[in-house]
Amino acid sequence: xxxxxxxxxxxxxxxxxxxxxxxxxxxxxxxxxxxxxxxxxxxxxxxxxxxxxxxxxxxxxxxxxxxxxxxxxxxxxxxxxxxxxxxxxxxxxxxxxxxxxxxxxxxxxxxxxxxxxxxxxxxxxxxxxxxxxxxxxxxxxxxxxxxxxxxxxxxxxxxxxxxxxxxxxxxxxxxxxxxxxxxxxxxxxxxxxxxxxxxxxxxxxxxxxxxxxxxxxxxxxxxxxxxxxxxxxxxxxxxxxxxxxxxxxxxxxxx
Amino acid sequence: xxxxxxxxxxxxxxxxxxxxxxxxxxxxxxxxxxxxxxxxxxxxxxxxxxxxxxxxxxxxxxxxxxxxxxxxxxxxxxxxxxxxxxxxxxxxxxxxxxxxxxxxxxxxxxxxxxxxxxxxxxxxxxxxxxxxxxxxxxxxxxxxxxxxxxxxxxxxxxxxxxxxxxxxxxxxxxxxxxxxxxxxxxxxxxxxxxxxxxxxxxxxxxxxxxxxxxxxxxxxxxxxxxxxxxxxxxxxxxxxxxxxxxxxxxxxxxxxxxxxxxxxxxxxxxxxxxxxxxxxxxxxxxxxxxxxxxxxxxxxxxxxxxxxxxxx
Numbered sequence: 001x002x003x004x005x006x007x008x009x010x011x012x013x014x015x016x017x018x019x020x021x022x023x024x025x026x027x028x029x030x031x032x033x034x035x036x037x038x039x040x041x042x043x044x045x046x047x048x049x050x051x052x053x054x055x056x057x058x059x060x061x062x063x064x065x066x067x068x069x070x071x072x073x074x075x076x077x078x079x080x081x082x083x084x085x086x087x088x089x090x091x092x093x094x095x096x097x098x099x100x101x102x103x104x105x106x107x108x109x110x111x112x113x114x115x116x117x118x119x120x121x122x123x124x125x126x127x128x129x130x131x132x133x134x135x136x137x138x139x140x141x142x143x144x145x146x147x148x149x150x151x152x153x154x155x156x157x158x159x160x161x162x163x164x165x166x167x168x169x170x171x172x173x174x175x176x177x178x179x180x181x182x183x184x185x186x187x188x189x190x191x192x193x194x195x196x197x198x199x200x201x202x203x204x205x206x207x208x209x210x211x212x213x214x215x216x217x218x219x220x221x222x223x224x225x226x227x228x229x230x231x232x233x234x235x236x237x238x239x240x241x242x243x244x245x246x247x248x249x250x251x252x253x254x255x
Numbered sequence: 256x257x258x259x260x261x262x263x264x265x266x267x268x269x270x271x272x273x274x275x276x277x278x279x280x281x282x283x284x285x286x287x288x289x290x291x292x293x294x295x296x297x298x299x300x301x302x303x304x305x306x307x308x309x310x311x312x313x314x315x316x317x318x319x320x321x322x323x324x325x326x327x328x329x330x331x332x333x334x335x336x337x338x339x340x341x342x343x344x345x346x347x348x349x350x351x352x353x354x355x356x357x358x359x360x361x362x363x364x365x366x367x368x369x370x371x372x373x374x375x376x377x378x379x380x381x382x383x384x385x386x387x388x389x390x391x392x393x394x395x396x397x398x399x400x401x402x403x404x405x406x407x408x409x410x411x412x413x414x415x416x417x418x419x420x421x422x423x424x425x426x427x428x429x430x431x432x433x434x435x436x437x438x439x440x441x442x443x444x445x446x447x448x449x450x451x452x453x454x455x456x457x458x459x460x461x462x463x464x465x466x467x468x469x470x471x472x473x474x475x476x477x478x479x480x481x482x483x484x485x486x487x488x489x490x491x492x493x494x495x496x497x498x499x500x501x502x503x504x505x506x507x508x509x510x511x512x513x514x515x516x517x518x519x520x521x522x523x524x525x526x527x528x529x530x531x532x533x534x535x536x537x538x539x540x541x542x543x544x545x546x547x548x549x550x551x552x553x554x555x556x557x558x559x560x561x562x563x564x565x566x567x
Contacts, residue, residue, distance in 0.1 A: 145448065191292075192399055197484070215521055223482070223489075225292070226394055226401045226450070231285035232526045233329060235519065236556040237297045 026075045030114040032106075033059065033068040033090060038121040041065035042092040046170065047117075049088050050076065051099070053142070053160040072115075081105065081115050087154050088117050089144075095122050096171040098147055099156035120150075126171040127204065129179065129195070132251040136183040137164050139190065143178040162187075174254075175202050180224075181250070183217070185243040193217070194224040195252065204254035212250045215239070220250075281307055281513075281530055281550045282323045286338065288331050289402045290389050295564035296332040303327065303342075305552020310346070311534055312375035313435070313460055314473065314499050314509050316546045321346040321378050323552065336404070338385035346378035351466050353418040353427070362418065366467035370503025370539030373469040376433045376462060381412040392443060403441035408458075410435045414465045431464030437473075453478040456497070471501040475509060489517045503539020510535040525555045 033047060042065060049055040049072055059068040074080040082105035089099040102115035131138065140163075144156040160167070162184060172179060175196055182190030195201050198220060200210035212220060221244075222235045238244065282305055288297070303325040310321040325342035352363040367373055387406035394401040416429040437458035444451050454477045461470040475497025482491040495511040502508065513532040520527070532548040 189291075199484070219519075221292070223484075225289045226399070231287045232519075232554055232556070233284070233286045233299050233301065234288045234292060236299055236301075236524070236559050237288055237331070237561065238292050239524075240559050240561055241293060242561070243294070 026073055027080045028071055028073050028112070029081050030108060030112055031057065031059070031068075031070045031072055031088075032114055032116045033070075033088070034116065034118045035066050035068070035090070035092075036119065036121040037066065038095075038123065042095075044093055046091040047088050048091070048158055050086060051156065051158045053140075053158050082113055086115050087156075088115075089156050089158070090117075090119055091171040092122070093171065094126060095124060096126050096144075096173055097122050098144060098150070099154050099158075100150065101152040101154055103152060118152075124173050124176070126173050127206075128255045129169045129172050129174075129201070130166060130209075130251075130253040130255070131169065131181060132166040132249075133164075133181075133183060134249045135245060135247060136185065137162050138167075138184060139163060139182045140167075140169065141178075141180040141182070142169065142172065143180070144173060144176065174204070183221075183244075183248070183250070191217075191221045191238075191244065192224055193220040193250070197223055198252070200252045200254065207253065207255055209251050209253040212252075214244065214246050214248050217244060217248050217250055280323075280342070281311070281532055281548060282325060282342075282528075282552045283327070283340070284526065284528070284554045286327065286329050286336075287404055288329075288336070290331070290334045291399075291402070293331060293561060296330065296562040298328070298330050298558070298560045298562070299556055300558040301327045301329075301554055301556050303552055303554040305528075305550060307548055307550035307552075309546055309548045310344070310375070310550075311532070311546060311548045313458070313471070314497075314511070314534065314536055315373050315375040316534070316536075317346065317375040317378070319346050326557075334389040336385070336387040336389070336406075338383070338387070340383040340385070342381050342383075344378040344381065348377050348417075351416055351418045352421050353466075354421045360418075360466075362466040363421070368503075368540060369501070371541060372502050372536055372538045372544070373462075373471065374467055376412055376414050376465075377416075379412060379414070381410060383408055383410040385409075394443075401443050403443060405440045406438070408435075408437040408439075410437075414462060416466050418466065429465055431462065431468070433460060433462040433465075435460040442476075450481070451478070452481075456495075469501055471499050473497060473499045473509075475499075485516075487518055489519075491515050491517070499536075502536075504537045508537035523555070525553050527551075527553050 045059060045068055046056050047059060057070045057072045059070040061068050078084055086102045087099045090097045097119040100117055102117055106114040106116060108114055140160045142158040146153045146155050179195040181193045181195055184190045218239045222238055282303055306322045308320045310317040322345045323342060325340060327340040330337045354361045385406055385408045387404050389402050389404050391400040392403055412433045414431040414433055418427050418429060435458055439454050439456045442453045442455055456475045456477060458473040462468055475495050477493050477495040480492045482489055493513045496507060497509045498507055499509055511534045513530060515528060515530045518527045530550045534546045534548060535543055537543045
């Protein structure tokens with residue numbers, strides 16, 4: 001018999017444990033996003049769940065474009081909604097919201113949890129930043145500090161997965177929003193550039209791409225080091241670092 | 256590290272500190288290198304050439320201009336940094352006369368009194384050895400861990416004094432030295448959402464075998480403000496506030512802001528620095544005084560070598 005063999009028994013137990021773990025670590029919830037009335041109702045919104053830029057589930061809108069609904073699979077390892085708080089922010093096309101936690105959980109007729117997010121109107125203008133990186137794969141972090149004293153407000157630290165080629169960061173609230181770009185020289189390590197420190201970001205000329213060549217990237221990496229900043233030794237050592245290939249190029253366009 | 260080894264290390268540091276000394280010289284370029292910026296070991300040799308008006312050495316004005324040539328060698332291995340620096344400061348060496356009055360030599364010009372700011376050692380060769388290690392601490396939100404450096408510095412400088420006897424005109428030479436030991440540790444904290452960077456500095460300097468033997472202990476905090484880019488120039492500022500012993504004024508007696516404009520020439524890899532460092536110091540006899548130190552210098556790496564990382 002299958003279970004008479006102790007090795008098979010152990011395998012079966014492992015499979016059951018994995019099945020249980022998978023069951024526990026993924027649950028589908030519903031989303032309801034309520035936008036306070038602004039001058040204009042956005043026709044297309046994107047929601048970023050749990051500070052993960054890769055988690056942008058599709059949304060449907062009501063007739064007023066004020067209420068947007070969708071579904072999201074909560075795969076967080078530390079627990080799921082509503083046991084663990086869930087945050088989100090919304091890109092509104094020309095504006096963005098802060099990050100907020102979902103309010104008191106609701107349930108639909110089938111007992112599925114609904115995470116309800118209510119976002120106040122936000123009129124701060126935003127820009128789209130397009131990043132092109134060669135030959136590095138890259139990732140980015142968008143940081144936006146909680147504004148005001150909203151009970152459910154929280155800091156945003158939204159991270160992207162590893163990306164290649166060209167990527168557009170929609171609705172960045174510059175210069176308040178901090179953008180950090182990581183040039184990946186291995187699967188786990190990256191050289192980080194604080195994009196806000198670059199003139200193209202803090203004094204943008206809309207639509208005009210700016211390319212950082214090898215030396216420009218080296219400059220930006222050294223200047224982005226927290227603390228001491230731009231020591232000459234750091235500059236010379238980073239410059240000869242073979243991990244930053246001579247054909248490194250980073251092109252940034254602000255629109 | 257075991258607790259008794261940590262305790263031993265602390266005791267050794269304290270004993271060393273009590274025996275021996277330093278403020279970073281104005282022309283010493285920032286040699287901080289984040290260990291994450293190099294996988295293997297790195298060696299760099301740097302030449303510094305320039306001059307300073309109103310040169311100040313360890314909060315002691317030299318009362319003259321000085322030209323400076325420095326060779327700085329730094330080895331970075333993982334989170335450890337070793338430096339050996341040798342600098343030659345050239346300037347006027349003021350003549351000294353001596354009177355063997357009542358069996359005790361009296362030197363002219365008379366050295367500053369114990370309650371005054373000591374004179375800086377005369378220009379000459381100075382060697383410095385440094386040992387530093389880097390420690391990662393939590394950064395702000397969305398920031399990678401910040402790297403803080405802790406460093407020990409030893410400096411020594413021969414101080415030879417040619418003295419002419421007032422009575423006989425005979426010349427004699429005093430072969431003295433100045434030694435110093437310093438500790439500095441970077442600090443980082445956040446105040447109302449803002450990063451505050453700085454360093455806590457301690458140093459002891461002892462000058463012996465000279466016509467003006469002095470010693471001083473320094474304890475200071477240097478705040479480093481965020482750098483800013485202005486066109487091709489990078490600007491940064493620091494503010495040092497501290498207490499230095501051996502000048503007849505207890506408490507805070509040093510306030511030293513410094514403003515640096517720094518330009519890197521891409522074609523030549525040379526860095527040009529212009530630093531203005533007004534120094535306000537207080538002594539028992541003179542009260543507060545302000546000295547303006549302005550330095551213009553260039554530095555360039557002579558040799559840079561990255562060693563391949565060891566495969567663990």
